[in-house]
Amino acid sequence: MIDERKLIVVSGPSGCGKDTVVKHLMALRDDVLLSVSCTTRKPRVNEVNGVHYYFLTEEEFMRRVEADRMLEYTNYAGNYYGTPLDELEQKLVGDNIVVLIIEVKGAHNVKTRYPDSLCVFIVPPSIEALRERLKGRGTESDEEIEKRIAIAAKELDELHFYDASIKNVVAVECAQQLSDIIDEWQKKEELPKEMKGTC
Amino acid sequence: MIDERKLIVVSGPSGCGKDTVVKHLMALRDDVLLSVSCTTRKPRVNEVNGVHYYFLTEEEFMRRVEADRMLEYTNYAGNYYGTPLDELEQKLVGDNIVVLIIEVKGAHNVKTRYPDSLCVFIVPPSIEALRERLKGRGTESDEEIEKRIAIAAKELDELHFYDASIKNVVAVECAQQLSDIIDEWQKKEELPKEMKGTC
Secondary structure, three states: OOOHHHEEEEEOOOOOOHHHHHHHHHHHOOOEEEOOOEEOOOOOOOOOEOOOEEEOOHHHHHHHHHOOOEEEEEEEOOEEEEEEHHHHHHHOOOOOEEEEEOOHHHHHHHHHHOOOOEEEEEEOOOHHHHHHHHHHHOOOOHHHHHHHHHHHHHHHHHHHHOOEEEEOOOHHHHHHHHHHHHHHHHHOOOOOOOOOOOO | OOOHHHEEEEEOOOOOOHHHHHHHHHHHOOOEEEOOOEEOOOOOOOOOEOOOEEEOOHHHHHHHHHOOOEEEEEEEOOEEEEEEHHHHHHHOOOOOEEEEEOOHHHHHHHHHHOOOOEEEEEEOOOHHHHHHHHHHHOOOOHHHHHHHHHHHHHHHOOHHHOOEEEEOOOHHHHHHHHHHHHHHHHHOOOOOOOOOOOO
8 A cells, every 4th residue: 555645756858857856855855765667678888777777578577567567657769668566665665755757648647546646847947958958968969959859848738737846957956845845745634736836 | 897996985973964975976976876785684664675775684694794795894783784795796887986885994894905996084064063963863862972972083083094085064065075086086097095185
C-alpha cells in the first residue's frame, strides 16, 4: 500500500535542469530518494546498473509490464523506459519521499493511478535560456536543439495539468522552493484540485 | 585496475555537514557517484538496502574481508562498516569519479593502498557552530554531543594528513570548492605530496 503523498513526480523540458534540481533537493533533505528507472537501451560507458538505470532485456521489461510491475512506461527512439513498482515500494518506507523524473505522458499515468501524488513542472527561465543550456551541453546538433525547443514549447501547454510549477533560475533555490511545496503538500488535510507554485 | 585519481575520500567530524556537501557536489557535476558502504548493523525503518548501506550478516562481511574484497573496514559500537571493492570497481567506469565518505582511520588505509587518491577534510566553521548543528539534529544527548565535540577536536589534529581541507560555511559553496579541487587534482602531471585547500 503506497502513501501517495510521498510520491513526487518532476517533469520539465529537456535542458530545464530538472535532474540538477532534484539532486540539490536530495542534499537539502535526507528523506528524499530518487526512483531509478528501467530501460531496454544499452548502457553508456559511464553508466552503472542500479545507479543510472536498471538495464533490462526487452523480454524482461515486457514480462514486468504484463505482471503490472511497471507504474508507467514509454517507448522513445526504439527503447523502452519505465518506473519499476518493486523498487518504489522498497524505497517508500518510513518517512521516505520518492521522486520520479518522468515526461508529461508518464506523469499523467502516475496521477491517474495515484491521485494524491504531487506533480511538479520545472520551467526554464525563458526559451532563449533553454536554447543556451542545450547549446552549452554540446551534445546536440542545431537541428536537434530546435526540435527540442519545439517540444518544450508544446510541453509548456501541459502546465495546467500539474499541481505546481517552479521557474528554475538558480538550481539550488529552485530545489528549496520544491522542498517547501512538498512540505505544504504533506500538511494538507484534504488535497486541493490544484496548488499553485511560484511560476 | 583502479584509476586512483578518480577516487576521492571525504572525512570530517560528525556534524560538519560532509554528507550534504557531497550530495550538492553530485548535483553540481554528473561524473560523481557515491560509494555505498557495507554494514552489519540492522537497518533503520527508512533505510533501503543498496541506497543507504548494503546490509550484510557478520559471516558475509567477514567472508568479504578474508577474500580482500573490502578496501577498508572498521568496527564501531559493535558493528562492522566497510567499503566494498566490487561496487567501487563497478562505479569507476568511463570518466566517473567515486566519493567515499569515511572516517580518518579508513582514509589512512585508502591512501596507503591508493597513494594517488585525493583525501579531503571538511572542517566545521567553528567548534561552537559544530555544537549548534549537533544540537539542531536533536538526536544526541548533551553528553553525547560533548563526546562528539571532543572526538572532533582530536580529528582536527589529523588535518595535516589530508591533501586538502575546506571549511564548510555554506554547503553548496563548499561543494563548489570541492569540485574545483577535484578538477585541479585530475590535471596535475605529477601529484604533489600535499595540496593545500582553502582552510
